[in-house]
Amino acid sequence: MDSLLDFLLTEPVPTAPLDDVTAAWTRHRVAANRFDGPVDVAIAGGFGADRLGFAFLSGYQAALRTLIPELSADELVAMCATEESGGHPSAIHTVLAERDGAWLVNDTKSFVTMGVFAQRLLVIASVGTAPDGRNRLRATMVDAREAGVRVTNNPALAFAPEIPHASVRLTVVRARVLPGDGYLDYLKPFRTIEDIHVLAATMGWLMRVARVSGWSRAGRQRLLTVLAAVRGLDIDAPNSPGVHIALGGTFELFDEVLAELNPLWESTDLTTRQWWERDRPLLATAGRVRGQRLVAAWRSVLPESDRPDSP
Template identity: 75%
Template sequence: MDSVLDFLLTEPLAATPLDDVAAAWTRHRVAANRFGKPVDVAIAGGFGADRLGYAFLSGYQEAVRTLIPDLPADELVALCATEAGGGHPSAIHTTLTEELGSYRLNGTKTFATLGMLAQRLVVLASVGTDDTGRNRLRATTVDVREAGVAVTKLPTTPFAPEIPHAMVTLTDVAAVVLPGDGYLDYLKPFRTIEDVHVLAAALGWLVRVARASDWPQTVLQKLLTVVAAVRGLDIDAPSSPGVHIALGGTFEYVARLLAELDSLWASVDSVTKQRWERDRPLLAIAGRVRDQRLATAWRSVLPDTDQAV
């Protein structure tokens, strides 16, 4: 099996432009056949992408597969949590009910990344409240071909417009229930898992840009250093305070590195440069939530100090 670090430095740059998500997914699957760990697949998939949006595709898909390893390898998957009130557990009103051993979903997910193209959905739903009034969640999977699934395309976002989003309405839809708690085992860890894999894919894409644009070897060295840091995060423990603290440090390093690279974008082809300027905000998504998780992580390990992050 290849070393992903050697791969980034020696793999020929794919010259064929990617015309759509289907083409990007096909190229991603080629990368997936060369590496075993989802984070390495994300890195290699990002390297193969010709824009940051398609690198995001690689990171997002490998994040979902880290969360649920048994998902079919060849299917695009969308995680569906967000509803009209947001993505907080208390805002999830889609219901999961059981009758004679059959599970059914009813509700509407207002923002599902890749929902228009996914063949399978991972749906977070409520099974009622516990004794304290907290919403009890379960995670389920749904084949989009099931009766009662309606997918409505949403307007494109200002950045990464190639990645479609959708509203998903579920009306008495048959579902497969996954083991464990929907919040603790799926929704909560996914936020960290997604951060790791999307960052990994973005770094893979930046190495591609650096090589295509003949950026200095010192830049490649710095990019590989942060790739190695991302690979070293203990993604098997996504709720660990140490993982959140290390991830926070990694994002800080990446922010400083991107600032250092600003002057080098003049050497990049105009199309790639314009896309970068448009899509760069993608890397700042959920930054406030990450900061909150980082502050909580510091309080959990140093409860008697007020940590500034």
């Protein structure tokens, strides 16, 4: 097996441009064959990407395979949770019901990353309301090629427009129900797992930029330092307060290093620099929710008297 850090410093940089999601996914799978752990696969996939959006693809797909390790290595997968009212557990109205021994899902998911390219859908659905009023969620796997699946592309986002998003209408579609609670075992941990893997893929991509652009040894060293911090997070405990706190610190370090390296972008080719400025907002899309998780994590480990909001 390759040493990931040596790989980033010495591996020949792929120079062929990536024209679309299919090309990016093909290159990602080459990287996936070199490394075992999903975080390392995300990093190597990001290194192979020629822009941040395709690095995100690597991070997103690797994150799903941390969540569900048995997923096929060859298929693009999409998380389907967000609906018209949002992605909060109480806003999920997609119905999962059993009929004649088969589980079926019905309703519409409004924002599905990967859109028409997804071959397998991880659909979060409701089986009704618990006695305490909580929406009872289950996770299911759906084949996107089923007759009852209709995918409609959403307009491209202003950042990372190469990554498609879509609404998905599910009409009496057969589903395989996964074990566990749809929120506690899938939706909730995925938010943290995705943050870690997307940051990992971003670091891989930035190492590619540093290599191609001839950034200083000090700059590359700083990038590897952040990358080592990302790899050190306990990915097997995504609901742990300690992981959320360490992840918060890692993002702070990431922001500091980005600020330090900002002058080096002048040596980067114009197209890559323009893509970076266009796509940087992608890294902030989950910032508010991540901040809320960080506050909650500190509250859970501090004595009440030490909490900032204590009287």
